[in-house]
Amino acid sequence: QSLGPLIKSPLSIGESQTPYKAVTTYNNFYELGTDKEDPAQNTHRLKPAPWTLRIEGLVNKPQTIGIEQLLKLVPLEERIYRMRCVEGWSMVIPWVGIPLASLLKLADPQGSAKYVEFISHYDKATMTRGVLDWPYNEGLRLDEARNPLTILAVGLYGEVLPVQNGAPVRLVVPWKYGFKGAKSLVAIRLLEKQPSTAWMKAGPSEYGFYANVNPEVDHPRWSQATERRIGEFTKRKTLMFNGYADQVASMYSGMDLRRYF
Amino acid sequence: MTPSNSQLATIKTVLFALCLIPAFLLWRSFEMDSLGANPIEAITRNTGEWTLRFLLITLCVTPLRKYSGWHWVVRLRRMLGLFAFAYGAAHLSTYLWLDQFFDWQAIAKDILKRPFITVGFAALVLMTPLALTSSNFAIRKLGGRRWQSLHRAIYPIAMLGCIHFWWLVKKDVTEPLIYSVILAVLLGLRAWWRELERRKQLAGSYLQQPRFEGKVIKIFAK
Numbered sequence: 001q002s003l004g005p006l007i008k009s010p011l012s013i014g015e016s017q018t019p020y021k022a023v024t025t026y027n028n029f030y031e032l033g034t035d036k037e038d039p040a041q042n043t044h045r046l047k048p049a050p051w052t053l054r055i056e057g058l059v060n061k062p063q064t065i066g067i068e069q070l071l072k073l074v075p076l077e078e079r080i081y082r083m084r085c086v087e088g089w090s091m092v093i094p095w096v097g098i099p100l101a102s103l104l105k106l107a108d109p110q111g112s113a114k115y116v117e118f119i120s121h122y123d124k125a126t127m128t129r130g131v132l133d134w135p136y137n138e139g140l141r142l143d144e145a146r147n148p149l150t151i152l153a154v155g156l157y158g159e160v161l162p163v164q165n166g167a168p169v170r171l172v173v174p175w176k177y178g179f180k181g182a183k184s185l186v187a188i189r190l191l192e193k194q195p196s197t198a199w200m201k202a203g204p205s206e207y208g209f210y211a212n213v214n215p216e217v218d219h220p221r222w223s224q225a226t227e228r229r230i231g232e233f234t235k236r237k238t239l240m241f242n243g244y245a246d247q248v249a250s251m252y253s254g255m256d257l258r259r260y261f
Numbered sequence: 262m263t264p265s266n267s268q269l270a271t272i273k274t275v276l277f278a279l280c281l282i283p284a285f286l287l288w289r290s291f292e293m294d295s296l297g298a299n300p301i302e303a304i305t306r307n308t309g310e311w312t313l314r315f316l317l318i319t320l321c322v323t324p325l326r327k328y329s330g331w332h333w334v335v336r337l338r339r340m341l342g343l344f345a346f347a348y349g350a351a352h353l354s355t356y357l358w359l360d361q362f363f364d365w366q367a368i369a370k371d372i373l374k375r376p377f378i379t380v381g382f383a384a385l386v387l388m389t390p391l392a393l394t395s396s397n398f399a400i401r402k403l404g405g406r407r408w409q410s411l412h413r414a415i416y417p418i419a420m421l422g423c424i425h426f427w428w429l430v431k432k433d434v435t436e437p438l439i440y441s442v443i444l445a446v447l448l449g450l451r452a453w454w455r456e457l458e459r460r461k462q463l464a465g466s467y468l469q470q471p472r473f474e475g476k477v478i479k480i481f482a483k
Contacts, residue, residue, distance in 0.1 A: 026298035034433035037297060087431075089299060131433050202432055221375055221429070223367060230298050234362055 001160040003076055003096050011149060012080035013243070018091035020157050022230050027164045028085065029183055031120070031127040031136065039164035045126040046184060048167035055103065057190035058113035063106075067168045071154060074102045078158070079151055081174035083181075084213045084242045090227045095172055096155030101146045103188070109142065113190035116145040118171050118182040132198045138171065138182040139195040139209060141251075149174055149247055152185070175244040177211045208261040212252070213242035217261050263333055276337055280344040283311045284351075301359045308352035309381075313426060313440055315345035316419045320447040327454075339395050342415070346392040349385050377428035384421035387414050416451075419444050 029039040032046065051067040065073075076096050084090045104116070122135035144150065153172045154161055161167040166183025173180050179199055189195075199207035206220055215225045215238040226235040241248050252260075264272060287307050290296050296303040319341040326334050361368050371378045391412055393399070400408045423444055427437040 022298035030432070034435075036299070089302075218374070221377060223371065223375075225367070228299070228301065233301075233359075 002158055003071070003155045003160060006078040006096055006158060007075050009077045009079050011247075012078065012094075013082060013092065014080075015082070015092045017080065017094055018230050023091060023093055023156060024162050024164055026230065028087075028178065029164055029166065030131050031122060031134070031184075032164065033128055034131060040162075043163035046121065046123070046163050046167070048161075048163060048184070051168045053169060053185055054187040055107040055190075056187060057117075058110040058192060059190050060108040060110060061106070067154075070098070070103075070152070070169060073106070074098050076154070077151075079153075079172070081149075081172065082242050082244075083172075083174065083178055084227060084238065086177040086179055086207075086211070086219060086222070086224075088222050088224070088227050089230055090238075090242075091230050094157055095151065095153040096158060096161075097151035097153035097172060099148060100150045100152050100171070101148070103152060104145060104190075107188075107190070109190050112192050114142055115191045115194050116140050116142055117187075117189040117191055117195040118185055119187040119189065120182050121184040121186045133201050134198075135186075136182055136198045137195065138180050138197050139191075140173065140180075141194075142190075143251055144173070144248075147248060147251070149244060153181075175213055175241040175248045177213060179207070180211050210252075210257070210260045212248075212257065212261075213238060214240060214257055214261070216240075217258055262331065269333060269336060273337065273340065276340060280315075280340070283307070283348070301355065305352065305355045305360060308348050308355055309426070312345055312349040312352050313419075313422045315341060315348055316415065316422055317440065317443055317447065319345055319415065320419060320444070324447065324450050343392060343395055346388050349388055353382075353385050377425055380421045380428070381425035384418045384425060387418050387421070391415065391418075416448060419448075 025040045026036045027039040028036065032039040032042040049067065052064050053067070053070060054062075054064045056062045076098065078094055078096055080092060080094045082090060083093050116139065118138045118140075120136035124134070127134070140150070151172050153166070153170050154168060156162070156165060161170065166181070166185075169185050170183040171181045171185065194209060197207070197209065200209060213224070218224055224238055227238045228235050239245075287304065291300065291304070294300075319338060322334055322338040322341065326332055357363060357368060361371070372382050373379070391414060394403060394408060394411060403411065423437060423441045426440060427434060430437060
Protein backbone atom coordinates (compact mmCIF):
# COMPACT_ATOMS: atom_id res chain seq x y z
CA GLN A 1 0.00 0.00 0.00
CA SER A 2 1.69 3.16 -1.24
CA LEU A 3 1.91 6.23 0.98
CA GLY A 4 1.69 8.63 -1.95
CA PRO A 5 4.06 11.45 -2.84
CA LEU A 6 6.86 11.94 -0.35
CA ILE A 7 9.13 14.85 0.42
CA LYS A 8 12.80 14.05 -0.16
CA SER A 9 14.87 15.00 2.84
CA PRO A 10 18.35 16.54 2.83
CA LEU A 11 19.01 14.33 5.86
CA SER A 12 18.86 11.20 3.68
CA ILE A 13 22.12 9.46 2.82
CA GLY A 14 23.21 8.29 -0.62
CA GLU A 15 24.53 4.83 0.29
CA SER A 16 23.00 1.85 -1.46
CA GLN A 17 19.82 0.66 0.18
CA THR A 18 19.39 -2.75 1.79
CA PRO A 19 16.96 -4.84 -0.28
CA TYR A 20 13.33 -4.76 0.84
CA LYS A 21 13.39 -8.50 1.39
CA ALA A 22 16.26 -8.32 3.88
CA VAL A 23 14.71 -5.34 5.69
CA THR A 24 11.44 -7.23 6.13
CA THR A 25 12.73 -10.75 6.95
CA TYR A 26 15.64 -10.04 9.30
CA ASN A 27 14.09 -8.37 12.32
CA ASN A 28 14.49 -8.08 16.05
CA PHE A 29 10.93 -7.75 17.34
CA TYR A 30 10.81 -10.01 20.37
CA GLU A 31 7.06 -9.66 20.89
CA LEU A 32 6.70 -11.66 17.67
CA GLY A 33 9.50 -14.15 18.37
CA THR A 34 13.20 -14.09 19.20
CA ASP A 35 14.70 -15.46 15.98
CA LYS A 36 15.34 -12.99 13.19
CA GLU A 37 12.90 -14.76 10.85
CA ASP A 38 10.12 -15.04 13.46
CA PRO A 39 8.53 -11.56 13.21
CA ALA A 40 7.90 -11.87 9.46
CA GLN A 41 6.25 -15.25 10.06
CA ASN A 42 4.10 -14.07 12.96
CA THR A 43 2.61 -10.89 11.54
CA HIS A 44 -0.91 -12.20 12.19
CA ARG A 45 -0.31 -11.74 15.91
CA LEU A 46 -0.45 -7.95 15.66
CA LYS A 47 -3.33 -6.01 14.13
CA PRO A 48 -2.07 -2.56 13.06
CA ALA A 49 -5.57 -1.18 12.39
CA PRO A 50 -7.47 0.42 13.99
CA TRP A 51 -4.69 2.07 15.98
CA THR A 52 -4.34 5.04 18.26
CA LEU A 53 -1.35 6.72 19.84
CA ARG A 54 -1.58 8.52 23.18
CA ILE A 55 0.56 11.50 24.05
CA GLU A 56 0.51 11.99 27.79
CA GLY A 57 2.43 12.98 30.88
CA LEU A 58 3.90 16.45 31.22
CA VAL A 59 2.12 18.02 28.24
CA ASN A 60 -0.42 20.84 28.12
CA LYS A 61 -2.46 19.11 25.42
CA PRO A 62 -2.58 15.40 26.14
CA GLN A 63 -4.31 13.60 23.33
CA THR A 64 -5.04 10.37 21.57
CA ILE A 65 -4.58 10.45 17.84
CA GLY A 66 -5.58 7.87 15.28
CA ILE A 67 -3.04 6.59 12.81
CA GLU A 68 -4.94 8.23 9.89
CA GLN A 69 -4.64 11.57 11.64
CA LEU A 70 -0.95 11.03 12.25
CA LEU A 71 -0.39 10.37 8.54
CA LYS A 72 -1.95 13.74 7.73
CA LEU A 73 -0.38 15.78 10.50
CA VAL A 74 2.53 17.01 8.38
CA PRO A 75 3.64 16.00 4.88
CA LEU A 76 5.33 12.60 4.92
CA GLU A 77 9.06 12.55 4.27
CA GLU A 78 11.38 9.90 2.95
CA ARG A 79 14.40 9.49 5.22
CA ILE A 80 17.11 7.13 4.03
CA TYR A 81 19.05 6.28 7.17
CA ARG A 82 21.71 3.89 8.31
CA MET A 83 20.44 1.43 10.92
CA ARG A 84 23.08 -0.09 13.18
CA CYS A 85 22.11 -3.00 15.42
CA VAL A 86 23.94 -3.51 18.72
CA GLU A 87 24.65 -7.06 17.49
CA GLY A 88 27.09 -5.75 14.90
CA TRP A 89 25.12 -5.64 11.67
CA SER A 90 23.68 -2.71 9.78
CA MET A 91 21.30 -1.77 7.00
CA VAL A 92 20.37 1.30 4.97
CA ILE A 93 16.62 1.78 5.10
CA PRO A 94 14.42 4.26 3.24
CA TRP A 95 11.95 5.10 6.00
CA VAL A 96 8.83 7.16 5.56
CA GLY A 97 7.91 9.26 8.53
CA ILE A 98 7.35 12.53 10.29
CA PRO A 99 9.72 14.40 12.56
CA LEU A 100 8.94 13.51 16.16
CA ALA A 101 9.38 17.19 17.00
CA SER A 102 6.24 18.11 15.06
CA LEU A 103 4.13 15.71 17.09
CA LEU A 104 5.66 16.89 20.36
CA LYS A 105 4.86 20.47 19.39
CA LEU A 106 1.25 19.50 18.92
CA ALA A 107 1.06 18.19 22.50
CA ASP A 108 2.91 21.22 23.92
CA PRO A 109 5.37 19.79 26.48
CA GLN A 110 5.49 21.51 29.85
CA GLY A 111 8.66 23.24 31.05
CA SER A 112 9.36 20.49 33.55
CA ALA A 113 9.44 17.76 30.88
CA LYS A 114 13.02 16.53 30.37
CA TYR A 115 12.57 13.02 28.98
CA VAL A 116 10.31 11.19 26.58
CA GLU A 117 9.24 7.58 27.10
CA PHE A 118 7.97 5.39 24.25
CA ILE A 119 5.70 2.47 24.99
CA SER A 120 5.08 -0.39 22.58
CA HIS A 121 1.96 -2.43 22.09
CA TYR A 122 1.82 -5.71 23.98
CA ASP A 123 -0.95 -8.28 23.88
CA LYS A 124 -0.25 -11.16 26.20
CA ALA A 125 -2.82 -13.34 24.44
CA THR A 126 -0.93 -13.40 21.15
CA MET A 127 2.62 -12.27 21.76
CA THR A 128 5.77 -13.95 23.09
CA ARG A 129 5.76 -14.30 26.85
CA GLY A 130 8.45 -13.78 29.42
CA VAL A 131 11.47 -12.70 27.40
CA LEU A 132 11.53 -9.04 28.40
CA ASP A 133 9.56 -7.05 30.92
CA TRP A 134 6.62 -6.19 28.65
CA PRO A 135 5.43 -3.82 27.37
CA TYR A 136 8.64 -2.86 25.59
CA ASN A 137 9.62 0.69 26.34
CA GLU A 138 12.37 3.06 25.38
CA GLY A 139 13.37 6.61 26.21
CA LEU A 140 15.12 9.69 24.92
CA ARG A 141 16.18 12.97 26.42
CA LEU A 142 13.84 15.72 25.22
CA ASP A 143 16.55 17.38 23.13
CA GLU A 144 17.30 14.04 21.46
CA ALA A 145 13.60 13.57 20.79
CA ARG A 146 13.44 17.01 19.21
CA ASN A 147 16.54 16.50 17.06
CA PRO A 148 15.60 16.84 13.37
CA LEU A 149 16.94 13.33 12.69
CA THR A 150 14.47 11.69 15.09
CA ILE A 151 11.36 10.49 13.31
CA LEU A 152 8.27 8.45 13.85
CA ALA A 153 8.31 6.04 10.92
CA VAL A 154 5.05 4.94 9.35
CA GLY A 155 6.49 3.27 6.25
CA LEU A 156 9.50 2.04 4.33
CA TYR A 157 10.26 1.87 0.62
CA GLY A 158 7.34 4.27 0.04
CA GLU A 159 4.82 1.83 1.46
CA VAL A 160 2.95 1.34 4.72
CA LEU A 161 5.20 -0.05 7.45
CA PRO A 162 5.11 -3.89 7.53
CA VAL A 163 4.08 -5.42 10.86
CA GLN A 164 7.51 -7.01 11.42
CA ASN A 165 9.13 -3.58 11.20
CA GLY A 166 6.89 -2.14 13.89
CA ALA A 167 3.57 -1.24 12.23
CA PRO A 168 1.83 1.08 12.22
CA VAL A 169 4.21 3.57 13.84
CA ARG A 170 7.67 3.24 15.37
CA LEU A 171 10.53 5.35 16.57
CA VAL A 172 13.67 5.76 14.44
CA VAL A 173 16.77 7.34 15.99
CA PRO A 174 19.53 6.71 13.45
CA TRP A 175 22.58 7.60 15.58
CA LYS A 176 21.61 5.09 18.27
CA TYR A 177 21.60 1.29 18.26
CA GLY A 178 18.50 -0.21 16.69
CA PHE A 179 16.90 -1.37 19.93
CA LYS A 180 16.20 2.27 20.82
CA GLY A 181 13.66 2.34 17.98
CA ALA A 182 10.62 1.07 19.88
CA LYS A 183 8.09 -0.53 17.54
CA SER A 184 4.29 -0.46 17.32
CA LEU A 185 3.95 2.55 19.62
CA VAL A 186 0.82 3.03 21.70
CA ALA A 187 1.99 5.86 23.94
CA ILE A 188 4.51 8.67 24.13
CA ARG A 189 4.93 10.01 27.65
CA LEU A 190 6.73 13.18 28.68
CA LEU A 191 8.57 12.83 32.00
CA GLU A 192 10.73 14.82 34.35
CA LYS A 193 12.98 11.88 35.29
CA GLN A 194 14.89 9.51 33.05
CA PRO A 195 12.82 6.35 32.56
CA SER A 196 14.30 2.87 32.77
CA THR A 197 13.95 0.92 29.53
CA ALA A 198 13.13 -2.68 28.62
CA TRP A 199 16.74 -3.55 27.76
CA MET A 200 18.20 -1.64 30.70
CA LYS A 201 16.00 -3.74 32.97
CA ALA A 202 17.06 -6.93 31.17
CA GLY A 203 20.81 -6.25 31.29
CA PRO A 204 21.87 -3.05 33.04
CA SER A 205 25.57 -3.68 32.43
CA GLU A 206 25.03 -4.27 28.72
CA TYR A 207 22.39 -1.76 27.66
CA GLY A 208 22.46 1.84 28.75
CA PHE A 209 19.97 4.64 28.36
CA TYR A 210 21.92 6.49 25.68
CA ALA A 211 22.97 3.59 23.44
CA ASN A 212 24.68 5.91 20.99
CA VAL A 213 26.52 4.06 18.23
CA ASN A 214 30.14 4.30 19.32
CA PRO A 215 32.99 2.20 17.88
CA GLU A 216 35.15 3.01 20.90
CA VAL A 217 32.81 1.70 23.57
CA ASP A 218 32.48 -2.08 23.34
CA HIS A 219 29.44 -4.01 24.33
CA PRO A 220 30.55 -6.69 26.83
CA ARG A 221 29.75 -9.40 24.31
CA TRP A 222 30.49 -7.73 21.00
CA SER A 223 33.16 -5.39 19.78
CA GLN A 224 31.47 -2.36 18.29
CA ALA A 225 34.46 -1.31 16.19
CA THR A 226 33.16 -2.93 13.01
CA GLU A 227 29.86 -4.02 11.54
CA ARG A 228 28.56 -6.19 8.75
CA ARG A 229 26.35 -4.27 6.35
CA ILE A 230 23.67 -6.79 5.41
CA GLY A 231 24.42 -8.02 1.89
CA GLU A 232 28.15 -7.28 2.12
CA PHE A 233 30.84 -9.89 2.59
CA THR A 234 33.54 -8.02 4.50
CA LYS A 235 32.99 -5.88 7.56
CA ARG A 236 33.15 -2.12 7.55
CA LYS A 237 34.32 0.22 10.25
CA THR A 238 31.57 1.55 12.50
CA LEU A 239 31.29 5.33 12.45
CA MET A 240 30.94 7.52 15.52
CA PHE A 241 27.25 8.22 16.11
CA ASN A 242 26.64 5.94 13.11
CA GLY A 243 27.94 8.67 10.81
CA TYR A 244 25.62 11.36 12.19
CA ALA A 245 28.20 13.09 14.43
CA ASP A 246 27.77 16.44 12.68
CA GLN A 247 24.09 16.57 13.58
CA VAL A 248 24.19 15.08 17.08
CA ALA A 249 27.64 15.23 18.71
CA SER A 250 26.99 18.64 20.25
CA MET A 251 24.18 17.20 22.39
CA TYR A 252 26.77 15.12 24.27
CA SER A 253 29.62 17.58 24.65
CA GLY A 254 31.25 17.23 28.04
CA MET A 255 29.65 13.84 28.68
CA ASP A 256 31.75 10.75 29.36
CA LEU A 257 30.33 8.41 26.73
CA ARG A 258 31.88 5.38 28.42
CA ARG A 259 29.88 6.10 31.51
CA TYR A 260 26.74 7.20 29.68
CA PHE A 261 26.76 4.29 27.24
CA MET B 262 22.43 -58.75 18.77
CA THR B 263 25.98 -58.29 17.60
CA PRO B 264 26.57 -57.41 13.96
CA SER B 265 29.29 -59.21 12.07
CA ASN B 266 32.30 -57.23 10.91
CA SER B 267 30.84 -56.71 7.46
CA GLN B 268 27.51 -55.63 8.92
CA LEU B 269 29.30 -53.19 11.18
CA ALA B 270 31.13 -51.78 8.18
CA THR B 271 27.78 -51.17 6.51
CA ILE B 272 26.40 -49.52 9.64
CA LYS B 273 29.45 -47.28 9.78
CA THR B 274 29.05 -46.28 6.17
CA VAL B 275 25.38 -45.40 6.68
CA LEU B 276 26.19 -43.47 9.86
CA PHE B 277 28.94 -41.58 8.06
CA ALA B 278 26.48 -40.52 5.37
CA LEU B 279 23.92 -39.50 8.00
CA CYS B 280 26.50 -37.37 9.80
CA LEU B 281 27.21 -35.51 6.58
CA ILE B 282 23.56 -34.55 6.05
CA PRO B 283 23.71 -31.31 8.10
CA ALA B 284 26.74 -30.17 6.11
CA PHE B 285 25.02 -31.08 2.87
CA LEU B 286 21.81 -29.22 3.80
CA LEU B 287 23.81 -26.16 4.81
CA TRP B 288 25.71 -26.24 1.54
CA ARG B 289 22.48 -26.58 -0.43
CA SER B 290 20.86 -23.63 1.39
CA PHE B 291 23.98 -21.61 0.63
CA GLU B 292 23.80 -22.56 -3.06
CA MET B 293 20.10 -21.73 -3.19
CA ASP B 294 20.72 -18.45 -1.38
CA SER B 295 18.16 -19.37 1.26
CA LEU B 296 20.24 -18.66 4.35
CA GLY B 297 18.43 -15.40 5.00
CA ALA B 298 19.66 -11.83 5.10
CA ASN B 299 22.81 -12.64 7.05
CA PRO B 300 24.22 -15.90 5.62
CA ILE B 301 27.49 -15.73 7.56
CA GLU B 302 25.62 -15.55 10.84
CA ALA B 303 23.41 -18.45 9.70
CA ILE B 304 26.44 -20.62 8.84
CA THR B 305 28.14 -19.79 12.13
CA ARG B 306 25.03 -20.65 14.08
CA ASN B 307 24.29 -23.84 12.18
CA THR B 308 27.80 -25.30 12.47
CA GLY B 309 27.91 -24.32 16.14
CA GLU B 310 24.63 -26.05 16.90
CA TRP B 311 25.75 -29.21 15.11
CA THR B 312 29.00 -29.25 17.08
CA LEU B 313 27.02 -29.24 20.29
CA ARG B 314 24.55 -31.82 18.99
CA PHE B 315 27.34 -34.20 17.97
CA LEU B 316 29.00 -33.80 21.35
CA LEU B 317 25.73 -34.80 23.02
CA ILE B 318 25.17 -37.68 20.57
CA THR B 319 28.70 -38.92 21.32
CA LEU B 320 27.89 -38.81 25.03
CA CYS B 321 24.77 -40.93 24.37
CA VAL B 322 26.82 -43.92 23.20
CA THR B 323 27.82 -45.25 26.61
CA PRO B 324 24.32 -45.01 28.14
CA LEU B 325 22.91 -46.65 25.01
CA ARG B 326 25.39 -49.50 25.31
CA LYS B 327 24.70 -49.92 28.98
CA TYR B 328 20.92 -49.96 28.78
CA SER B 329 20.48 -51.80 25.48
CA GLY B 330 23.30 -54.29 25.92
CA TRP B 331 24.54 -53.50 22.40
CA HIS B 332 28.21 -53.39 23.17
CA TRP B 333 29.13 -52.87 19.54
CA VAL B 334 27.72 -49.30 19.51
CA VAL B 335 30.88 -48.17 21.26
CA ARG B 336 32.65 -48.84 17.96
CA LEU B 337 30.67 -45.98 16.41
CA ARG B 338 31.74 -43.49 19.05
CA ARG B 339 35.00 -42.42 17.44
CA MET B 340 33.26 -41.38 14.24
CA LEU B 341 30.64 -39.37 16.14
CA GLY B 342 33.29 -37.62 18.20
CA LEU B 343 35.31 -36.80 15.09
CA PHE B 344 32.22 -35.34 13.45
CA ALA B 345 31.73 -33.14 16.53
CA PHE B 346 35.28 -31.94 15.99
CA ALA B 347 34.77 -31.47 12.25
CA TYR B 348 31.66 -29.32 12.75
CA GLY B 349 33.51 -27.45 15.50
CA ALA B 350 36.42 -26.80 13.16
CA ALA B 351 33.99 -25.56 10.51
CA HIS B 352 32.38 -23.32 13.14
CA LEU B 353 35.74 -21.83 14.16
CA SER B 354 36.82 -21.41 10.53
CA THR B 355 33.59 -19.57 9.73
CA TYR B 356 34.31 -17.20 12.58
CA LEU B 357 37.98 -16.70 11.69
CA TRP B 358 37.50 -16.41 7.97
CA LEU B 359 34.00 -15.27 7.00
CA ASP B 360 33.19 -13.32 10.13
CA GLN B 361 36.51 -11.73 11.09
CA PHE B 362 38.36 -12.13 7.80
CA PHE B 363 41.56 -13.12 9.66
CA ASP B 364 41.75 -9.84 11.49
CA TRP B 365 44.03 -11.43 14.11
CA GLN B 366 44.05 -8.39 16.34
CA ALA B 367 40.26 -8.29 16.54
CA ILE B 368 40.17 -12.08 16.99
CA ALA B 369 42.70 -12.01 19.86
CA LYS B 370 40.70 -9.23 21.50
CA ASP B 371 37.49 -11.20 21.08
CA ILE B 372 38.99 -14.34 22.62
CA LEU B 373 40.42 -12.45 25.58
CA LYS B 374 37.61 -10.01 26.23
CA ARG B 375 34.34 -11.72 25.34
CA PRO B 376 33.65 -14.52 27.81
CA PHE B 377 31.39 -16.42 25.41
CA ILE B 378 34.14 -16.51 22.78
CA THR B 379 36.75 -17.40 25.43
CA VAL B 380 34.85 -20.51 26.51
CA GLY B 381 33.90 -21.52 22.97
CA PHE B 382 37.49 -21.21 21.85
CA ALA B 383 38.70 -23.14 24.91
CA ALA B 384 36.26 -25.95 24.08
CA LEU B 385 37.64 -26.24 20.56
CA VAL B 386 41.25 -26.14 21.74
CA LEU B 387 40.45 -28.93 24.21
CA MET B 388 38.81 -30.98 21.47
CA THR B 389 41.94 -30.94 19.34
CA PRO B 390 44.06 -33.46 21.33
CA LEU B 391 41.02 -35.73 21.49
CA ALA B 392 40.63 -35.65 17.74
CA LEU B 393 44.39 -36.20 17.26
CA THR B 394 44.36 -39.28 19.49
CA SER B 395 41.33 -40.86 17.85
CA SER B 396 43.20 -43.75 16.32
CA ASN B 397 44.09 -47.28 17.39
CA PHE B 398 47.71 -46.28 17.16
CA ALA B 399 47.22 -43.47 19.68
CA ILE B 400 45.34 -45.76 22.05
CA ARG B 401 48.18 -48.29 21.95
CA LYS B 402 50.77 -45.58 22.37
CA LEU B 403 49.04 -43.90 25.29
CA GLY B 404 47.73 -47.01 26.95
CA GLY B 405 44.02 -47.54 27.48
CA ARG B 406 43.85 -45.94 30.89
CA ARG B 407 45.65 -42.74 29.95
CA TRP B 408 43.76 -42.54 26.69
CA GLN B 409 40.49 -42.86 28.58
CA SER B 410 41.29 -40.16 31.10
CA LEU B 411 42.31 -37.85 28.27
CA HIS B 412 39.07 -38.50 26.45
CA ARG B 413 37.02 -37.76 29.56
CA ALA B 414 37.80 -34.16 28.61
CA ILE B 415 34.62 -34.42 26.54
CA TYR B 416 32.69 -33.71 29.77
CA PRO B 417 34.16 -30.24 30.36
CA ILE B 418 34.19 -29.63 26.59
CA ALA B 419 30.44 -30.21 26.34
CA MET B 420 29.88 -28.02 29.41
CA LEU B 421 31.93 -25.22 27.84
CA GLY B 422 29.88 -25.64 24.66
CA CYS B 423 26.64 -25.15 26.57
CA ILE B 424 28.03 -22.13 28.45
CA HIS B 425 29.24 -20.66 25.13
CA PHE B 426 25.72 -20.91 23.72
CA TRP B 427 24.11 -19.64 26.93
CA TRP B 428 26.31 -16.55 27.12
CA LEU B 429 25.93 -15.64 23.49
CA VAL B 430 22.15 -15.32 23.39
CA LYS B 431 20.87 -11.89 24.23
CA LYS B 432 17.86 -12.82 26.26
CA ASP B 433 15.89 -15.88 25.18
CA VAL B 434 17.82 -18.81 26.71
CA THR B 435 15.29 -21.51 25.74
CA GLU B 436 17.59 -23.27 23.25
CA PRO B 437 20.76 -23.29 25.35
CA LEU B 438 18.61 -24.45 28.24
CA ILE B 439 17.43 -27.49 26.26
CA TYR B 440 21.01 -28.49 25.41
CA SER B 441 22.12 -27.93 29.01
CA VAL B 442 19.34 -30.11 30.42
CA ILE B 443 20.24 -32.95 28.03
CA LEU B 444 23.90 -32.62 28.98
CA ALA B 445 23.01 -32.56 32.68
CA VAL B 446 21.09 -35.83 32.25
CA LEU B 447 23.96 -37.47 30.34
CA LEU B 448 26.55 -36.38 32.90
CA GLY B 449 24.18 -37.10 35.78
CA LEU B 450 23.86 -40.70 34.60
CA ARG B 451 27.63 -41.11 34.79
CA ALA B 452 27.75 -39.61 38.25
CA TRP B 453 24.99 -42.00 39.27
CA TRP B 454 26.87 -45.02 37.91
CA ARG B 455 29.91 -43.98 39.87
CA GLU B 456 27.82 -43.67 42.97
CA LEU B 457 26.40 -47.16 42.43
CA GLU B 458 29.89 -48.50 41.90
CA ARG B 459 31.11 -46.82 45.07
CA ARG B 460 28.28 -48.30 47.09
CA LYS B 461 28.99 -51.70 45.64
CA GLN B 462 32.59 -51.41 46.69
CA LEU B 463 31.70 -50.18 50.15
CA ALA B 464 29.31 -53.07 50.49
CA GLY B 465 32.33 -55.25 49.85
CA SER B 466 30.82 -57.21 47.04
CA TYR B 467 34.18 -57.24 45.31
CA LEU B 468 35.87 -58.75 48.34
CA GLN B 469 34.27 -62.06 47.68
CA GLN B 470 35.88 -62.23 44.32
CA PRO B 471 39.27 -63.82 44.80
CA ARG B 472 40.87 -62.29 41.72
CA PHE B 473 41.00 -58.94 43.48
CA GLU B 474 42.88 -60.56 46.34
CA GLY B 475 40.90 -58.67 48.91
CA LYS B 476 41.90 -55.22 47.64
CA VAL B 477 39.39 -52.57 46.85
CA ILE B 478 40.17 -50.89 43.57
CA LYS B 479 39.50 -47.20 43.77
CA ILE B 480 37.76 -45.98 40.69
CA PHE B 481 36.70 -42.56 41.84
CA ALA B 482 38.66 -39.34 41.86
CA LYS B 483 42.26 -39.63 42.90
